[in-house]
Amino acid sequence: MSLNLRKEPDIKYVRPGDAACPGCPEAMGLRYLGMALGDKAILVVPAGCSSVIQGIIPKNSYHFPTVNIVFAAGASTAAGLAAAYEMLGKDAVVVVWAGDGGTSDIGFASLSGAAERNDNIIYICVDNEAYMNTGIQRSSLTPYGAWTTTTWKGKREHKKDLPLIMVSHRVPYVATASVAYPHDFIAKLKKAASIRGFKYIHLHAPCPVGWKFDADKTVEVAKLAVETGMWILFEYHNGVLRISPPSRPYMNKEKRKPVREYIKLQDRFRNLRDEDLVELEKRIDETWNWYMMLEQWTSREQKTLE
Amino acid sequence: MSLNLRKEPDIKYVRPGDAACPGCPEAMGLRYLGMALGDKAILVVPAGCSSVIQGIIPKNSYHFPTVNIVFAAGASTAAGLAAAYEMLGKDAVVVVWAGDGGTSDIGFASLSGAAERNDNIIYICVDNEAYMNTGIQRSSLTPYGAWTTTTWKGKREHKKDLPLIMVSHRVPYVATASVAYPHDFIAKLKKAASIRGFKYIHLHAPCPVGWKFDADKTVEVAKLAVETGMWILFEYHNGVLRISPPSRPYMNKEKRKPVREYIKLQDRFRNLRDEDLVELEKRIDETWNWYMMLEQWTSREQKTLE
Amino acid sequence: MSDLIKIKDNILPLSVTSEAAMGKTGSWRTFKPVIDYSKCINCYLCWLYCPFSVISKSEEGVVIDYEYCKGCGVCANVCPVKAIAFVPER
């Protein structure tokens, strides 16, 4: 599925004059969501920057019909909405747009429940690797070594491997994406919308405010995450996992850029010691191995099943 | 680690006169917990049959110091207890003893959070595959096809693969166990107690009341779960997954007993249709493949890392 | 009420470990496990698996405490030599 920028219509799904910070990756992501799903998408937004970006009542910068909801209840609210639309025969794609905190921490039981029930929704985790809306506190998706206002000396635990955990839920569709690769993200969204049941997309969203890089570098940093192998783009569908094209080159470890290039742009890593860097690199390798192994094995499995 | 039954002391960690139903697997499991950890274990018990088995205040059939706690908060309460003991220099092993509902549903965010923080606790999921204490309602760990009072025609979704999900959390220790294999369970508990950080053990616990088999058959049914391959015993430690001895024979699919033998003892499967059985069998194979693949891959990985 | 746990005159939601937290559960029994010591090989599997710890090890071998045995029959089921009979109470 490729995107012809020339032909893409000029619809603004986040209308100018919104409340996002300059360089905001969440606003960027919402733009792609609109490009992919158009007027069919109904948003469910648990607390987070995306609740604020909307701006102040009675105005709203989102062009999507939106249900704001308490922090822990993104997935379950969406499950209810989807059930209602089904009962009433209404045509819509129910999309949860939740931060890493809303997804991987407080909302995780709700998410996991919807996955297990196979509720007919698309759940998108917009991962800026901390609680940004409350001022940059650590989440379970904050990477090892990163400063936040609750980990002054750098986080001591690794980023929870949420995509892997969601794959382990063995749901119809799981994918990762990045704001730097809109074509890839949009294609995944369109694919997800065509599948019945539970779909999970994990969008990597570097935040200039929380990661402490200059606002113009959002795309640059996001790209580096992929190029250094810190973030792996893949798609898991019908039981088969496949590393996505933008990430495929980095299956070869030699091709990955040094993590330091990614780190050094971000002041949140300012206290990272050398041994921390080694630890981070080790984790990157391990994580790659998991996903490459899964690609190998699931595609082999698929063949034997066919 | 082997158990010499002759020499094992006769201490009763669930004192006679408790409130469990005849044939109860949870009482059985608690007995093994006592045998493994002795007086060091402090229990945290979220709502479930294990809250009721204690009996009525001011008496208590448990010989363990016990903190009963609200349903969703097993892991977090334990995290607090462990922190207090650490600050105060008290010696104890904090153990969460939670049902499948308390673990995989309402308490799942709390569990996942403790795993990610690597809190120093042992979390045990006592899996009787439904909400027994409230009268046999479906949980995310109820298997496909099983009758419960909220799935009269049999559950339409597969059992959540929680052990796999916990392995995907990449914590220090994850294991599965079964009440039919106390030696294995006890050895795993002892190993877990020797590790600092987060430990997860998933105990398969067939319940005569909820699964509708005769009370004398608890061990028989539990054994059949292993022998048919419906339940796989394994251990994941230091990044290496290994199928445990009682389950190893069944890595060979030919050796597994037909699932029907397991199913037919349990009236909860009375409405299972032939196509459901096929679906169940397919799932068993898939699950085995996951774990065998993980054993292969993680042990290979381990070697290359050494 | 006089049994409730009081500390410094406060009535607390505490309990202490004790037998018979639900009374003498032997009364629940409708079937009774009876050991045939002549068959018993002292493997202690019944002891190991009894969910309610009502089988003890003694000089003479395993002993069932009928005051509390709930008559589930697990012991009979696991006995490798079928040394435990399971007979109706009445």
Added chain:
Amino acid sequence: MSDLIKIKDNILPLSVTSEAAMGKTGSWRTFKPVIDYSKCINCYLCWLYCPFSVISKSEEGVVIDYEYCKGCGVCANVCPVKAIAFVPER
């Protein structure tokens, strides 16, 4: 208040999609992106990545809406031919 959404005389916590939900965010700018059309190759990457949809496609090429452009500089950063300069506002 008169702007709040009322249905059947109820004041509801609703909002409607609209520009300027936070006002004219052009005022936030301290730097300003300026397109050098002579360099521009019409690749539309700036259009694609602008987080705030303030770049439009027109006959003449890409156009920035300065009323709302927050001056983040993302467009300048992604432009493959460095056709966008980023100049201080004052």
Added chain:
Amino acid sequence: MSVLTLTGNYAVAWAVKRARVQVVAAYPITPQTTIVEKISQMVENGEMNAKLIRVESEHSALAATFGAAIGGARAFTATASHGLLYMHEVLWWTAGARVPVVMAVVTRAIGPPWNIWTDHSDIMDQRDTGWIISMAEDNQEAFDLTLQAFRITEDDDVNLPMIVGLDAFILSHTYAPVDVLEQEDVDKWLPPRKQLYVIDSENRYSMGNIAYPKDYMLMRYDIERAMERAKKIIEKVDREYGEYFGRSYGGLIECYKCSDAKYLVALMGAWAGDAKEAVDKLRENGYNVGIMRVRFIRPLAVEKILEYASGKKGVLVMDRSISFGSAGPLFIEISSVLSMNGKPPAMKGVLAGIGGVDVGYRDIMDIISKFVDEVEERGWFVKRQEWFFSHKR
């Protein structure tokens, strides 16, 4: 008319079916569970055309119910005790959104220690949230009230969610005859789902983004206006239900022999039946008492309470829960209203039946007669708390 022997919980399930509820999301908890079990059975049997979402917690139960409701479906959930506490946040959200939802609450004590028996702490604990809150006296009323709840909540003048309360076990698990109205009759009386707004592709609102203080305050004010209007609607719906089906309960408050009484007893829920028995017996003994059965704690029937209590010598309030550090919540509310009386009657708040302690009509006779005797003897007084621990019999 078809009278069935039903537990209170089954009566609620039947009413939900009769109301043609479209989405149910719920989570098990004793003593609520049998409501959802029954609904599950009805749905799986094909008797009821609804989607049942078997959520993983109560927080999700109400969130999913809310989601369904804001999407335009008639939606229902049920819970009790800790379940209600666990979803507490979402109660506030639902009311704030002004979305009609009906929830059954089987009142049960709160731990620790664990206790599954009736107690009104859980339902009273919701009284700030913006929900309409009612309590049934018996299984029939549980059925009728559940049906009425859909009419009330979806009324143009209301659009607030509502709780139908019933006491654990003494209603929820007690079998008694219930007149289960015929579907066609219910269909005539209860129109299809209505609500102020829906969110879907045709209605592109955002619900709930940030509001500045003054706007926010206006919205809160508006909830209160709806509560005020709900008083009238509740009375009206109950009256009309009576005209249609022959059963009415007095709207916000049932006055049982209260007009000519010198003393009143105020209480909520199932023990009102025992209290009526007690009142009848006491009247035989010359105690001139009546009952003010509070059917709705929210909205509070300020005007009716004042009216019914006017000229009485004493008002006794029986609470089945306590707001620790103050008094029984019903006592607090009623005494607050009676302070509006130039000269309030003698008053006492009795705390009884907490955690399921059985309170029979003989107990209630003792409680009432003691109060009356005290007032007659000592004259006017107000006692905020008197604990009644059941004893004999």
Added chain:
Amino acid sequence: MSVLTLTGNYAVAWAVKRARVQVVAAYPITPQTTIVEKISQMVENGEMNAKLIRVESEHSALAATFGAAIGGARAFTATASHGLLYMHEVLWWTAGARVPVVMAVVTRAIGPPWNIWTDHSDIMDQRDTGWIISMAEDNQEAFDLTLQAFRITEDDDVNLPMIVGLDAFILSHTYAPVDVLEQEDVDKWLPPRKQLYVIDSENRYSMGNIAYPKDYMLMRYDIERAMERAKKIIEKVDREYGEYFGRSYGGLIECYKCSDAKYLVALMGAWAGDAKEAVDKLRENGYNVGIMRVRFIRPLAVEKILEYASGKKGVLVMDRSISFGSAGPLFIEISSVLSMNGKPPAMKGVLAGIGGVDVGYRDIMDIISKFVDEVEERGWFVKRQEWFFSHKR
């Protein structure tokens, strides 16, 4: 003595450090977050010897705090608004277990719509739970009250958890001078952790298994007894604190020029400062008013309210939240108490400042003078609700 310029939140963090808290578990929420950020910094710097558990939700925050406390550690958490609602269940559990825990609540409005400004709905919503609940007027009091909270909760006669409330932004994020007591002085005044019982290997209790109704009811009764005793302890601790450190606040209720006043104003929290300003100005204009600043809504100072209000012509209650369908919660409580007066004073409940609407001393002057004028003109009346929407200036 070292006076620092601190926000209310930092003042609380400092008090937590001074109290030698051993375990802190908390979750971010505006406007509470900076408390935990500051504590996190102190812990990571090694300034404070505590374990910080960075939990994944507020439900877990209080559960972990409770776990630490029942295990014997001095434990603290903090939250606001939706965070408080999300942990609501655990508040009940903590109080029921009779385990001392201290929590700061930065009062904030509840959604929808989202609103981060001050409003007392969240804290008032906890008033049934068995927690002691207090509100500070300024940053210094936030500091002092937090320290006092450990003495109060751990007192042998109490053993109940306690909330220290402070208003969002107008305290939490406002810098003002705070006297941060020296560690050695605090150490002399605040003994190490005490509690009724601990659960560990040496104390092999089970806490919380099932209790039958009568036993359960006795335990609930016992919580109420502790609440009653807490009244004395709160007064005592405040008095002793004053003797030790030179600052006392009047215990349960601060009476500001209330003894000789003809009219009283009751309120809680930071706007009391503005109200005092208003009272001083009004007195210059011949309005004889005083303030009854409710520092503790639980336990409710029934006796003191009666005493202070006795003989007054009118009592005005200002609520910063509403219990929908009834009135402002403070109004409900106070009017309930005043009903115990043979003849209650004239009363009015004013609802103002909801969702952070700014209320200045000039607004309060208007509100008070209007009330006084009305009473003087119309004579006795009770009005449960009057909404004050700030206007001019």
Added chain:
Amino acid sequence: MFVEIRIHGRGGQGAVTAANLLVTAALFEGKYGQAFPFFGAERRGAPVLAFARISDKPIRIHSEIKEPDMVVVFDPSLFEIVDVLAGLKPGGKILVNSPEPIEVKGSYEVYYVDATRIALELKLVVAGWALINTPMLGAMAKVLGNISIDSVVKAIKTNWSGKLGEINAVAAERAFKSVRKIT
């Protein structure tokens, strides 16, 4: 007419169902009724309680039955482990499931019926347990005296359809006929 009944059974014996069906049967006679369990930790085999009230006026009270007019014992072994006579009104009735007359001290009317045999004869057995609730129901109706066997049968058939209803109805009828007063 206002009768209060307490049933002693064991977890799994269906005492509550019996009470419930008794109320339904009473309903068919134009009477009112109420049936409820004592809800505790009800474990299979453990002694349990169920209650019923039958009246010719609507029943308003909901409190526990502490002084029953009649006590029904599903399992004679319960005599040894619980005080089945507690609170029973003087002159009250006792109905026991027993193959033979049993002796009860005190001034009561005592009845017995061999419900277990009836159940076994009709193969009403699940997991080794005789299903005695319908025979006990039939006997209860008879002893109460004011509920016809027709109403009992009708109540049974609203609860179980088809074959199962038939057999249970027969069980109730047999017990209705065979219950005996001990004199």
Added chain:
Amino acid sequence: MFVEIRIHGRGGQGAVTAANLLVTAALFEGKYGQAFPFFGAERRGAPVLAFARISDKPIRIHSEIKEPDMVVVFDPSLFEIVDVLAGLKPGGKILVNSPEPIEVKGSYEVYYVDATRIALELKLVVAGWALINTPMLGAMAKVLGNISIDSVVKAIKTNWSGKLGEINAVAAERAFKSVRKIT
């Protein structure tokens, strides 16, 4: 003495810190103070507000400042986009960060200081932004007239230790000296 001050800045310029340090400095002079932000969605670059009260008596009131005695403008471009003079008392003071005198209509005392230059000179720059809060603080103290530069320096040094404190102190001093009244 009781002064109410409103500061107009942009998200990221440190207006609140300046207000806070002003209060601390006042504290060292035996005065009382209060500093607070208007807390909304504070985004980098977006116009923001901070407030301060200075008094010689303890400050009890906590309400918003609607009629300030003094207005401070961190960024002259704000004049175009917000009503910086709203509510300013007649005769009130205005302090603007500006390289040159600016014109303000109305009967106010207007001051200006080139805080940006001072910051740039001292290399007080982060991510391309001049850190102007300490020079503006120095200027504020001077314009207020009753807070000594010593107290300002002391306040700065309690906030930043070492080198950073030194440089910021110099910035404040330079501004204290160079602020000018427009006449």
